[in-house]
Amino acid sequence: MHDPLRSQPNYDRLLDKLESMGPVTQEQRAAIRDLPIRVSEPKGDEDLVREGDAPKECCLVLEGFACRYKLLPDGRRQILSFHVPGDIPDLQSLHLRKMDHSLAALLPSRVVYIPHEAIRRLTHAHPRLTDMLWRDTLVDAAVFREWMVGLGRRSAYARIAHLFCELVVKFRAVGLAKDDTIELRLTQVELADALGLSSVHVNRVLQQLRGEEIIQMRTGRLQVLEWSRLTAAGEFNEDYLHLAAA
Amino acid sequence: MHDPLRSQPNYDRLLDKLESMGPVTQEQRAAIRDLPIRVSEPKGDEDLVREGDAPKECCLVLEGFACRYKLLPDGRRQILSFHVPGDIPDLQSLHLRKMDHSLAALLPSRVVYIPHEAIRRLTHAHPRLTDMLWRDTLVDAAVFREWMVGLGRRSAYARIAHLFCELVVKFRAVGLAKDDTIELRLTQVELADALGLSSVHVNRVLQQLRGEEIIQMRTGRLQVLEWSRLTAAGEFNEDYLHLAAA
DNA sequence: CGCAATATTGACCATCATCAATTGGCGTGG
DNA sequence: CCACGCCAATTGATGATGGTCAATATTGCG
The missing domain is CATH 1.10.10.10 (Winged helix-like DNA-binding domain superfamily/Winged helix DNA-binding domain)
Incomplete structure (x- = not known):
């Protein structure tokens, strides 16, 4: 479960995404590559984080497919989003202590967990990276909005x-x-x-x-x-x- | 429409909200109070920002009641959120160039517009304030998620x-x-x-x-x-x- | 007082849920 | 290699939730 390796080559997808938002300097790139990580390889249908948890790290999807969801008291489920490699589906846990929903792998996947503290140091040292990560969570919210339109108004x-x-x-x-x-x-x-x-x-x-x-x-x-x-x-x-x- | 006054006393509701998240120093408080603003007093049922716009400022609600919504091609509407004083409903426009939805006052209201550039300077100078504003947009997204559950699964x-x-x-x-x-x-x-x-x-x-x-x-x-x-x-x-x- | 917007009502109906089988695909153990 | 078992997909029958349409009643307000 634990992997002492750092600087795995797998920030590529995340870096690609950030670069699609704007230029990323070598220094910023290095800062991201130096983030400490813990690797995990969940099977399909495995919860990565659960509603009610107060995680101390964020989950970056390297390979596979994941979703976020909420359960109703009677067991019905609403899936809130799907996630592909390069996504950090629970980045919001950086600022919201308690999970209001769960995160699960839908397929056998590879993910890494990055400590909140490391991300916080990164963002405080690199305002431009903060903007990009913030932006990523805002796109997330934009997708929620579009889904709301579908759920509320579309056939x-x-x-x-x-x-x-x-x-x-x-x-x-x-x-x-x-x-x-x-x-x-x-x-x-x-x-x-x-x-x-x-x-x-x-x-x-x-x-x-x-x-x-x-x-x-x-x-x-x-x-x-x-x-x-x-x-x-x-x-x-x-x-x-x-x-x-x- | 334009109001040259600065340091209006009306950041109180916003400051209250930020303080509910954590301590705000005098310096940070002053930095917020010094943000340049443009006051507006929309009537009820008046659009403040429209889908497709690329605004250069954010809207802070001082008094009244507002909502965000999307229209479908056939004219049906989905309201996405309601907003009370202290909210910055379109803070996402700071990082997402083009509005994917509209913002409207539902009642005669008082709002101020704050230039993106000023907010950007503020956040780059005050990482703690960035965290708080970021957090605010994350709570926004959390409410979207809960609404999705309602729209998708509740009677x-x-x-x-x-x-x-x-x-x-x-x-x-x-x-x-x-x-x-x-x-x-x-x-x-x-x-x-x-x-x-x-x-x-x-x-x-x-x-x-x-x-x-x-x-x-x-x-x-x-x-x-x-x-x-x-x-x-x-x-x-x-x-x-x-x-x-x- | 009278308009215009909002709320209310009734009749009818469409979309989609539920329930209950049945079928098909596929991996595994014998 | 084949039968078993399991999960997912499919089908049919039935019905509930909630939509649409159209008329009427209210309410706020100038």
Whole structure:
């Protein structure tokens, strides 16, 4: 579980993301690479952090796929976000002591934990990096807002189309899309929990999207056959992902 | 529209909020009070910032009531958050160039606009203030998450009860609640747009909540008759508001 | 007093949830 | 290599929650 190594080569995805926001100096890059880390390789369906915890470190996803979620008293679940390599899904724990939701790996993944104290020193020493990390949490919030619109106002059909658009764009941004295809290992139950739907209904809408030849879904693989029809179906506009530089 | 005055006494609510997160030194307090501002007094139902804008300043609410929202192509609306005095609803614009949603006053209000450049200088000079402002945007995101759960998984009845709980707690936190009563000037259409419901259905559920003598609602006035039953109905737990110090 | 916005009501209906099987895919142990 | 078992996907039947439409009643306010 513990890994004494430092300066693993795996800040690359995170650095890529930060560089997409603006220039990163050699000094800043070095400061990030020097962050102490603890490596972990969760199996699929394993909680990384739980609601109620007061973690002392943040989790950076190196490989795999993760999500954040909340459980209701009766056991129903709402998935709040999906996370790809380069994301720090619980960066908010740096400033919010107690987790108001849980973080889980959805696939066997590789993550590193970075102590809050180290991040705090980093941010206090490098205001530009602070801005970038802050910005990252703000994009996070922007995605929440877009999901709220879907959950509150869009039909099941549009919601699913929209989520697929978002995932394709996010995967593409981290080099995990081959053309119009992504490796998406989500069960229909997981999709339903993200979309505020029942898995039965998700199943039916997926059949419709396939029948209309807008997408193709085989085991763990989503292929977009007609991007324009998918974005139209989901009323998708990627502005909310704020991929352009700050 | 423009007001050359500086050091208005109205940073009090913001300073109160920051102080609730941790100690604020005299120097930091002075730095905030010295921020240049432009005062504005929007009428009710007036947009302060619009989706697509690239604002060069942030908006601090001094008095009144505001909300953020998104419009769908067909004109339907999803309200994303409500804001009370002391809030900086569009602080995210400091790091996200283009607004992905709009900000509007719901009542005649008083707000000030603070230039991004001034805030940026402030944060780069005062890492502790940065942490606090960052934290504020993180609480914002935490509220989005809780709303997502409501929109995705809770019944109309629970959603409304939950929102009322949240509003009472938020109003109380800024001294705008008298005992169990708040001045809540929201139309049923506005409630519906926040809750992802139709106004007709909101009306019916409100009647139920009144009939059960859990709340009382007269014009612009919400009184909670039985807090325990309201929180139970809404499955409300205020942890997500992160009111306790960092 | 009269307008305009808001709230309320009733009738009807669509979307989506629930429940309960059944089918299919796939890894594993014999 | 094949049968078993498990999980995920699929299907059908039924019904509830909440939407839509349209009319009416209220309320605030100039």
